Amino acid sequence: MLTVHHLRISQSERIVWLCEELGLEYDLKLYNRDPETRLAPPELKALHPMEIAPVIEDGDLVLGESGAIMDYIVGKYAPDTQLVPGPTDPDFARHLYWYHFANATLMTNGMMMIAVNAVQAEMPPPLMKRVTNAWAHLEAALGEADYFGGSNFTTADIMLGFSLTTARAFNDMSINHMPNLKAYLKRIGARDAYQRAMAKCEPGFPPKLD
Template identity: 90%
Template sequence: MLIIHHLRISQSERIVWLCEELGLDYNLKLYNRDPETRLAPAELKALHPMEIAPLIQDGDTLLGESGAIMDYIVGKYAPDTDLVPGPDHPDFAEHLYWYHFANATLMTNGMMSIAVNAVGAEMPPPLMKRVTNAWAAIERRLGEADYFGGAQLTTADIMLGFSLTTARAFNDMSIDHMPNLKAYLKRIGARDAYQRAIAAAEPGFPPKLD
């Protein structure tokens, strides 16, 4: 059976959500953060050279990186899923863009902000512009379509979900000025698969949906 190694309050919640959307059986192993470093505990670090989550085990296969894991699971277990529009689908290009935007842009911006704050500095204006551009693009896209990948939920939404919800629990960012995003998060929060995923991955931690 597929094993998901999930570090609490981390982007590995994506993999749990994906499996719930696909209706796949999996074994979920939860890890709490080290109380001093706030990073992965020793038993999770020992599994992979990068010492981070997400990780999955599938037989003899041990795989990290959110995007790689999602492509692997879809390709092996659900190649015909509607969560990934094919090249002939009108939403194909938008899905691809936002699927990669999740880590290439939004998560990168978040990590830059964390690094800058960790040394007691402020974001340089060019980097801050990247951050504001990204959130503006999110609000604009959700005024054009119900989901990032188009008319229906895709793996682009699952990739972006952590940054739009759980990650915001650790900063003071308000989205009151983003009505499209607020409406979108209500749609996400109403999904049975999302509710099951968060209940399993983050027991006792309510999702940040507003």
Template identity: 65%
Template sequence: MLTVHHLRISQSERIVWLCEELGLDYDLRLYNRREDNRMAPDDYKALHPMGIAPVIEDEDLVLGESGAICEYIARKYGGNRLSPGPDDADFAGHLFWFHFSNATFMTNGMMALAAQSAGATELPAFVADRGAKGWQLAEARLAESPFFGGRNLTLADIMMGFNLTTSRAFGGASLATFPNIAAYLQRIGERPAYQTAMAKAEPGMAPMLA
């Protein structure tokens, strides 16, 4: 059986949501962060050489990296139905946001977090600029499409969702000036699969949808 190892309050929640959207049977294992430094516990780090979330196991396979895991599960178990094909009008947009999520959007946030952890009282100008542009681009996308993937929810939304919700527990933009993102998150929050996923992945924690 497919096993999803979820580190609480981390991007591995994406994989739980994906499995619920696809209606899969899977074994979910939860790991709490350490009390002293809020990092992954040793038993989670031992799952994969990188020692970070997410991680899945599928028979003899151990796989890390959000994008790779999403594609693996969607192709192997989901008939690839959350990825528009090359003849679909949403194909390019889906690809952009699927890759933009971690390659740029999350990287912007990690640079900001690293600067703050190093004691910076102000973010370096290029970090602040890149972060602001990422949020503005997401806001503009959701003004023209109901989902990041286009007309329908795709893997791009599975990837971007964490960045706009739980990731803000580590610091991030207020939604007050992003009405399209705020409306999008309300739509996501109404999805039964998302509700089930978050109840399983983060029991006792209300999803950060506002």
């Protein structure tokens, strides 16, 4: 059986959410962060050379990296899912763009901010501009379509979800000036699969949807 290793309050919630959207059977293993370092505990680190989540096991396979895991699960367990538009779909390119934007831009920006804060410095203006541009880009995209993947919910939305929700619970960023994003998060929060996923992987932690 597919096993999903989830580190609490981390991007591995994406994998749990995907499995719930696809209606897959899977074994979920939860790990709490080390109370001092806030990093993964030794038993999770031992699973993969990068010592971070997400990690899945499928038979003899051990696989890390959110995008790789999502592509693997879809390709093996749900190749015909509507969560991934095909090349003839009008939303094909849009879906691909936002699917990769999630880690290549948005998560990278977030990690830069964490690193700067860790040394008690301020973001250099060019880097801060990169951050503000990204969030303005997200807001504008949701003024064009209901979902990042286009007219329908796709794996691009799942990939972006962590940065737009859980990650915001640990900074002071407000989205009150982003009506499109606020409306979008209401749509996401109403999804049964999202609610099931968060109840399983983050029990007692209310999703950050506003």
